[in-house]
Amino acid sequence: MAAQKTARQLQALLANTSRHYPEDNEAIENLRQEWRAAQMREYINAALATFPPLTSQQCDQLAGLFRSNATPAVQPGKEQSSARSGQADVEAWMHDQFAAEKGAA
Numbered sequence: 001m002a003a004q005k006t007a008r009q010l011q012a013l014l015a016n017t018s019r020h021y022p023e024d025n026e027a028i029e030n031l032r033q034e035w036r037a038a039q040m041r042e043y044i045n046a047a048l049a050t051f052p053p054l055t056s057q058q059c060d061q062l063a064g065l066f067r068s069n070a071t072p073a074v075q076p077g078k079e080q081s082s083a084r085s086g087q088a089d090v091e092a093w094m095h096d097q098f099a100a101e102k103g104a105a
Contacts, residue, residue, distance in 0.1 A: 007038040
């Protein structure tokens with residue numbers, strides 16, 4: 001099983017593909033979506049590393065955010081506003097959890 005590419009690796013691959021194959025809109029959009037997902041994955045992993053372990057309820061809430069904001073594959077040229085709002089929801093929830101932990105300490 002191949003290791004997941006980092007956001008930086010996907011950004012470089014996206015830049016290379018955009019430069020050398022600018023007419024391949026589908027590949028560029030797929031790479032852009034993978035890159036954004038990798039950025040979110042790395043952000044969430046870094047944020048979770050600063051929190052105490054999550055409860056089952058908190059894990060369910062996070063999973064619900066991702067399920068409710070899941071979108072089918074993007075067609076070239078179409079925006080993913082729901083994915084952007086999903087990232088904002090996750091960031092707001094994480095901010096609230098961090099603030100609650102700071103207040104409890």
